[in-house]
Amino acid sequence: MNPPPEPVPSHQPVAVRAALEAMATRFEILLYGEQPSALRAAAEEALAEVERLEARLSFYRPDSEITRLNQHGATGPVRLLPEVWTLLHRAVSLARATGGAFDITVAPLMEAWGFTGGPGHRPDPATLQAARERVGVQHLELDRPNWSARFLRPGMRIDLGGIGKGYAIEQAVEILRDAGITSALLHGGTSTAFGLGTPPDAEAWQVAIDPPPELRQPQAPPLAVVNLRDRALSVSAVWGKAFTDEEGQHGHVIDPRTGRPASDAVLAAVVTRSPTDADALSTALLVLGEPGLEQLSRLWPDLRGLVLSRREGNWHIRTHGLEPHPAYQTIVKSL
Incomplete structure (x- = not known):
């Protein structure tokens, strides 16, 4: 008895979708390729990277690197994972390039205006002034040889909400590229998206x-x-x-x-x-x-x-x- 013939690959691209709730939003990935199992594995690995980064960068999680820095940064240098320190350094560079229009030390102002875990409210003048005095990347000291950071003013806190989703997508894209994916669309909360390569027939x-x-x-x-x-x-x-x-x-x-x-x-x-x-x-x-x-x-x-x-x-x-x-x-x- 002869064995059944091997199936002939169709070479038609197939689509795989995957999603994850992280960073208080929904991340979604759409991938195209010829091997569904490989696409699913790459999508799962990319979303796992998003989840890993949330654990390190979250303002709200009690065990994150950012929470540890916010709790102890005003009392002395806090040693950080090199990956987190490098992102802080990049954020400081962006703050300086934009003249302070983007600034990861904005957390005291977010809290003063009631936007940290709430719908928002107007602060009284004294609260607002106190928060303003605790904001500014010039008061954040980064020490490259020791991978450490510290605050030069008490009450400072950082929040990566304005850069964290983009960084997570950037790292997820690298995961996909390493897996050989050449066609994918990723987004986080529909506010930040990346198009890798091109979709079929476009x-x-x-x-x-x-x-x-x-x-x-x-x-x-x-x-x-x-x-x-x-x-x-x-x-x-x-x-x-x-x-x-x-x-x-x-x-x-x-x-x-x-x-x-x-x-x-x-x-x-x-x-x-x-x-x-x-x-x-x-x-x-x-x-x-x-x-x-x-x-x-x-x-x-x-x-x-x-x-x-x-x-x-x-x-x-x-x-x-x-x-x-x-x-x-x-x-x-x-x-």
């Missing part, structure tokens, strides 16, 4: 940027559709976690320089090579507003960006290398 991954709630009329198109090919997209916005008082609505993105919620823009989107940089720079751009687009594009030549703002009841879009949907062309200004 030149790039297409990711939509949603307009703010006020512009989401029935049948309203996305604000823009971004093509990603080995590029990251990150979007920051003032809606989501916010509160309203007699002075209006206040979002959870705080300007570390003024101590107040960002108000110069409603939405900021950044495309660049690094998910880590994109995550931090979209936060910085939301704080900086329209002038920040030119400032950041000088420092990151590959950067593409978009800023949506509202002044005196009128909407404005400032762009650099990103094309808004034609429906919004009447409010567009190019850099």
Whole structure:
């Protein structure tokens, strides 16, 4: 009896999806390839990396490296894992490059405004001033030979919420590349995404940027559709976690320089090579507003960006290398 013939590979790409709840959001991966088992194994390893990083970087987990630094950093140097120290060093460089518009030491201000584990509230002037005095990367000392960090002012704390998702996606992408994956789309909470290679039968991954709630009329198109090919997209916005008082609505993105919620823009989107940089720079751009687009594009030549703002009841879009949907062309200004 002859053995059955070997199946002939179809060479048709198959899709595998995987997801994980981590960093207070949902991470999802879509991969294409020819071997489903290899795709699933790569996706699981990439998501396991996200989970591992959450355990080290979380502001809320009592056993994380960040919590340990926040608890003991004001009393002396705290030795950190080299990976965590290196991310802090990168974050400090980003803070300096953005003139403090992005700053991982913003945690005291987040707490003062009630956004740490709460819906937000206006702080009294004394509380706000005390928090402002504990913010600024110039008060964070990093010691490379000892892989240590310490705070130069008591009451300082760091929060990697503005960079952690991007870093986790960046490391997950490296896992996929090491596994030989050449076609994948990853996102964390839909706010930061990375397109690895291209999807089947397309030149790039297409990711939509949603307009703010006020512009989401029935049948309203996305604000823009971004093509990603080995590029990251990150979007920051003032809606989501916010509160309203007699002075209006206040979002959870705080300007570390003024101590107040960002108000110069409603939405900021950044495309660049690094998910880590994109995550931090979209936060910085939301704080900086329209002038920040030119400032950041000088420092990151590959950067593409978009800023949506509202002044005196009128909407404005400032762009650099990103094309808004034609429906919004009447409010567009190019850099």
